[in-house]
Amino acid sequence: MDKLREMEVFVAIVDQGSFTAASEKLNMSAAAVSRAVHSLEARLGAHLLARTTRSVRATDAGMAYLETCRQVLDAITDVESNLAVDSGNPVGTLTISAPVLFGQRFIAPLVNAYALRYPDVNVNAVYLDRPTRLLEEGVDVAIRIGHLGDSSAFAVKLGAVRRQTFASPAYLAGRGEPIHPRDLLAHDCVSFTGVSQPHEWLFYENAVRLPVRIQPRMVVNLAPAAVSAAMDGVGVTQLLSYQAAPEVSAGDLLPILRDYEPDSTPVSLLHMERRGRSGKIRSFVEFVTETLRKNTYLQGPPAL
Structure with missing residues (x-):
């Protein structure tokens, strides 16, 4: 050898x-x-x-x-x-993973455009609300929302999101707006298990963790279900900022308790290839990175 x-x-x-x-x-x-x-x-x-x-x-x-x-x-x-390696004409099968709602809103349109631009690449897009293990699961590129620990993967920073608390204008008009996180004890809450613990929501006060125990009126495991419940006035909910961004822009949901939000959470693109060895991976990373970095929903709402 x-x-x-x-x-x-x-x-x-x-x-x-x-x-x-x-x-x-x-x-x-x-x-x-x-x-x-x-x-x-x-x-x-x-x-x-x-x-x-x-x-x-x-x-x-x-x-x-x-x-x-x-x-x-x-x-x-x-x-x-x-x-x-010709990144202008890559070939092979590219496996991509991303969180479900994030993938639906931001990744799927780019995957479609990439597939049309590079007809010799077949795409396997997997949308899961859990971190994928690139090597073990055969994933070429993964979108990860969260702080990265020690990893052999290469990370490209795309932006950031924030954990926020939301309610509909109608709910706030009828029940009043909570001023402090502990006020949630007197409110109906919709817990989304993808972001928060069902019975405990996390806030920060003067840079110190402030966990608040709640009694949820509803517990859901899908972000769209939490968004729908909050819009219908079932209660207050916690989500990542991008998950409710269209509804906030439309005025259907309002962010509340802004002074007590945790720090922003990074959004990263992960891959295992060293120095662009794979044309399909390099071409996809180059194709999506700048578009995602310019996405206003991934800049995170400004901290107060």
Whole structure:
């Protein structure tokens, strides 16, 4: 096995966290992956991986060698990308995931336009209200709403949204507007489980967390259902700002308790490819990024 392939195997093991996952990613047998590591360690005269029954991690020597491997492989990828990858004419199947309502409002129209522009790319669009695991679920590009933890994915920031509290003008006219979050104890509430706990809503007061216990009149698991209930005057609801943006613009819902909103929540595009190795991924990222960044609903309402 050549040196570059051994480097690829070593990097894949570290990135994937196991020999088995690396073999699946590289389409190699587990035995071939193991032989590559033994050959590499024998040639370098150093142990690069520490193995236990549950995990594999790079040793100190392995971490130092890992960075060099990445630089070498990235350099080769850059050259090959410039020669072989044509982002103006990508091919293959592109799998995309996004939250349901976000996908319906903002991603689906861009996916449709992308499919028309690039007829050689087939698109598998999956809309789910849960984070997808890119490697494990075979997702090329994912839209993520939330703060990102440690991840091997590459993130492109698209904008931000805020958790807000809403009510209809008719409800507020009949019941009065709550001035402080604790006033919600005297109001009917519609809890959307995709944003808030059913019996506890989160606010901030003077930069300090302020959880407020409520007794919801209704609990729903879909944002449109919460929007509909609030518009019909069933009660007050909490949503992410983009989920009620059209209704706010139309005057059907009003944001309330603005002084107690949490900080904004980032919206990111995630992918696993290094330096645009995949023409289909690079072309999609370039196609949607600027449009989404210019979307006023993703700038988040201004903080008060």
